[in-house]
Amino acid sequence: MTTYSPATDPGAFADVLLGEPMWDYQLAFARSSARFRVVAAGRQVGKSRTLAKVSLFEASTRAGILILVVSAGEEAAKRLLADCVALASRSELLRGSIIDDGKSLLTLSNGSTIRSVPASIRQIRGWPVDLLIIDEAGFIDNEIWDAALPAIISRPGSRVVVASSPWGSSEHWYRQLWARGMDAPNENYESWQWSSYNSPLADKALLDELKASRTAEWFAREVMGEFTEDSGAFFGQAELMDAVADYELCAPEDLEWWSDRRYAAAGGVDWGYAHDANALTLVSVLEDYGLNRGLLGNKLVLFIPWFEYKYRWAYTDFIERVVETGKRYYLPVVASEVNGVGQYPTTMLGDKFAEARLFPAVAPVVTDIRRKQSGFGMIKGLLQSKRLVLPRDPELLKQLRGLEFEQLPGGSMRISVPDRVGHDDVAMSFMQAVSALRLDGAVRPHEVFGNAVPVPVDLETVMTKNGLTIPVHARPVAFHRDAFSYPKGSESGEGW
Ligand SMILES: Nc1ncnc2c1ncn2[C@@H]1O[C@H](COP(=O)(O)OP(=O)(O)OP(=O)(O)O)[C@@H](O)[C@H]1O
Ligand SMILES: [Mg+2]
Known part of the structure; x- marks a missing residue:
């Protein structure tokens, strides 16, 4: 039996230092040494959680590196860093660390930094990143990916770790990257597909109910983590x-x-x-x-x-x-x-x-x-x-x-x-x-x-x-009240 050390293995690290072991499918992803790792997954399988653990593992086992975590949306970015902090605070990892910059920056005592930002060109361009982590990548535009990539590629030993719900057309970077690692995995590209059933926490009866009541496309996408076309969807x-x-x-x-x-x-x-x-x-x-x-x-x-x-x-x-x-x-x-x-x-x-x-x-x-x-x-x-x-x-x-x-x-x-x-x-x-x-x-x-x-x-x-x-700092028109009325179909009011 191999014994793993928390200093070199993300699985042992999560287990021993964070006190929350990764599940098997999460481990396979976390342990892969491919330069580009890509997951497409159904809901609630632990995409974000796994990314948080990988970030913490890398930040605490290598000194002086910069990890950029990109999420679709501000809320998600804050939540991911808060998740990292909550996980790390179960151990000594946070001793001497600083959380800064509107809660988007975590600097550990070894000088490594996790910066968690929403996807936008101005947030991403130009950072000399050692590890780029992207959550809900399908929702992040090609232009942003194109802007982030050069800084990564030029950096020796840098890695890219990506997870998302299946989303994006066949021209989307995330879908292409995922397909590449699925079709021909090698030391550069490796991909996985996780279904919501994989999670030990999944309510399997509820998932079965969804299978019976929703369309095949919906179920394939939301639960099985498969890319689907728009057929049957009200909004494309x-x-x-x-x-x-x-x-x-x-x-x-x-x-x-x-x-x-x-x-x-x-x-x-x-x-x-x-x-x-x-x-x-x-x-x-x-x-x-x-x-x-x-x-x-x-x-x-x-x-x-x-x-x-x-x-x-x-x-x-x-x-x-x-x-x-x-x-x-x-x-x-x-x-x-x-x-x-x-x-x-x-x-x-x-x-x-x-x-x-x-x-x-x-x-x-x-x-x-x-x-x-x-x-x-x-x-x-x-x-x-x-x-x-x-x-x-x-x-x-x-x-x-x-x-x-x-x-x-x-x-x-x-x-x-x-x-x-x-x-x-x-x-x-x-x-x-x-x-x-x-x-x-x-x-x-x-x-x-x-x-x-x-x-x-x-x-x-x-x-x-x-x-x-x-x-960017969007606000409604001030004192503009003419655009609102009692809703159609309300119990009282004008009705239909
Ligand atoms: N290895 C684990 N051990 C215990 N709980 C876990 C583990 N991985 C994930 N979880 C829990 O499973 C739930 C879903 O995790 P998470 O939010 O990371 O999933 P997700 O795939 O990002 O979900 P969503 O589809 O909503 O984005 C959370 O409550 C999380 O704490
Ligand atoms: Mg998530």
Whole structure:
């Protein structure tokens, strides 16, 4: 029997120093010496966790190296570093270490550094990286990969470790890299495919239920970790990715203190069942300083300034959070689902908004097929007319792509979301928020009076593939309330 030492083997390191052994399939990946290692996997198999362990192993066993961890989205980047810190704090590893730079940088006492950043060219270009680690790589654009690669390749002994849910067309770098290591593994390229069934923690009965209730494509992708085409999906992958931009989400507590409630947004809430999360999504009108006028005229772009979802949170805690959000953003309407488990929390949410003197706000809505049809149909229309920007968030994007449709005789399509099987909480809360939009009100108000807001000097912007320009520090148009109304299909109000 071979004995492994934590100083040279990631498996022994995880076992002895982190106190959480890797599972067999994770070990095979962590121990491979290929220069490019690539995993495509279903949900919840421990992709992010394994990347955190590999980062810690490399950082603590080699002195003075730089590890760059790239995630799709800011939240994910912070979470991954927090995971590293939590794992390392079980041992002596953090003794003498420094966590810095807005919690994106962990420097160990041996001088090695783990820098965890969201994917964007300005974050990635130019670092002399010894180990590049990428999570949810399928959501990261080719341009970013092209920008990161030269610095890696030129560095002797450098390595690249990549994991993702299967995502990306056959032209996408991640898919190509993965295929290369699958088709002809060698000392340079090695790839793996993990299914959600692999995890010892998997709820196998639930996975079987998903197999029975969802389409074969959905199951192959989300559970088996296989690349699939768009057939049967209500939103195509390219349709979604063309609307994605690397802007920063704005948490309620990040709003400048002086700006309290100047930013109006429609809120949508979805209440979770056992396997779902409670989710809140805000949709608002983007302040683009007229930068998209060439594309859209006086119509304004819609975007998601903020969304969040919480697993295993009591309704009361989540309600508290929504109320807090309503104290920072101005929410003329929060569409909250009353069917299923939603009746009680919706009533309570209404009471809490009234208590906090936030009026008018909570609109109880019944989610039926017509409502989904109309809400998701509107999202599709907005995507097609290039009026919607989405954040680069794998969860949101996967959930949207997970919506399926049925082709009706006569050619139209009907959205069909199997009720309450698989995660759709974020997509549903987004749909609820969108149903409270009034598009004819989403125009530049100043334009009427001819005094547009000037473009600030030093404004940093990013672009979507479909050509929209978005400030990185994205904010809604101030005091713009004409784009919101009582949602269609609500219990009271105008109805259909
Ligand atoms: N070797 C391990 N031992 C114990 N728990 C583990 C191990 N690997 C992963 N886990 C746990 O499994 C769960 C899923 O892990 P993780 O979030 O890393 O998976 P993921 O594949 O990145 O999931 P997602 O598809 O949501 O991105 C977490 O609760 C994590 O702590
Ligand atoms: Mg993950």
